[in-house]
Amino acid sequence: MGISDVRKNELADLAEFISTDYCPNGLVSPEIIAEQSGITYNYGEYKDCFDGMLEHDAGDFHIYLNTQSILYPDNSRLRFSFAHELGHYFIDEHRNALKKGKSLHKSYQRLLPKNIVEIEADYFASNLLIPTNRFIKFIQRKKFDFQIIDSLTIEFGTSLSATLLKFVESGNHPIMVVYSQNNEIKHYWCSTDFPFKYFLEHSSKKLPPLTVAGDFFNHGSKCDEPDRVEASEWFSSYNDIRGIKLWEKCIYPTYNNTVISIIWE
Numbered sequence: 001m002g003i004s005d006v007r008k009n010e011l012a013d014l015a016e017f018i019s020t021d022y023c024p025n026g027l028v029s030p031e032i033i034a035e036q037s038g039i040t041y042n043y044g045e046y047k048d049c050f051d052g053m054l055e056h057d058a059g060d061f062h063i064y065l066n067t068q069s070i071l072y073p074d075n076s077r078l079r080f081s082f083a084h085e086l087g088h089y090f091i092d093e094h095r096n097a098l099k100k101g102k103s104l105h106k107s108y109q110r111l112l113p114k115n116i117v118e119i120e121a122d123y124f125a126s127n128l129l130i131p132t133n134r135f136i137k138f139i140q141r142k143k144f145d146f147q148i149i150d151s152l153t154i155e156f157g158t159s160l161s162a163t164l165l166k167f168v169e170s171g172n173h174p175i176m177v178v179y180s181q182n183n184e185i186k187h188y189w190c191s192t193d194f195p196f197k198y199f200l201e202h203s204s205k206k207l208p209p210l211t212v213a214g215d216f217f218n219h220g221s222k223c224d225e226p227d228r229v230e231a232s233e234w235f236s237s238y239n240d241i242r243g244i245k246l247w248e249k250c251i252y253p254t255y256n257n258t259v260i261s262i263i264w265e
Helices: 005-022 030-036 076-090 092-099 116-129 132-139 146-156 160-170 212-219
Strands: 040-044 052-057 060-066 104-107 175-181 184-190 227-230 245-251 258-264
Touching (some): 005 116, 005 132, 030 076, 052 092, 076 092, 076 116, 092 116, 146 160, 160 175, 175 212
Parallel strands (some): 040 060
Antiparallel strands (some): 052 060, 175 258
């Protein structure tokens, strides 16, 4: 399940307008947007009940933000949850549904699967915290390397995942982002002009072993810096791609045995 390009443009334009209207300079502040929109909010520990929740009561809206396991209120995950709940408020269809009877809207930060309402709120949140015009201005005339991604997360106060997905869509260099779990590819996203589209088919469904991610799952090896890999180790193609080298940078989260690979030429 995904969002059409027309709908994406609508949500991106809405988020861009709000970020410019409420926070024209510097870091976009969900708190400022909420306060100036008459939305109350609070931070609290709610165990694993939700990451964020939008409540409607007699025309008033309140956002609950779960600080469980989060040390600082400016944590990128918390900021994204806040922006996500603002999406449910500012997207007319979401807000009107709450007004018509659904008084609570709980949200969780998960990769997949999600229903279309959650996908739309995620997309809004990404564009609210990383407005496209500011993003393009920041990266223009910069040659891509992974340090740009690190710089973007600091500049916009966003998580690695949110920043990578924004770069996939609006960046100035084609990349692919691959989420692998337990030595299998679970999800991936790539820029429209990324040159390779088809992964190597393995009967075992395991990751190609001669990749940086494959080396981690098969041998426990970690590489902190981007490393060179053969394109033919990751991808199949009708063309001869032997000898073509790619960069692969891996992020090794400490949960769910998941690895994020960022791949580029």
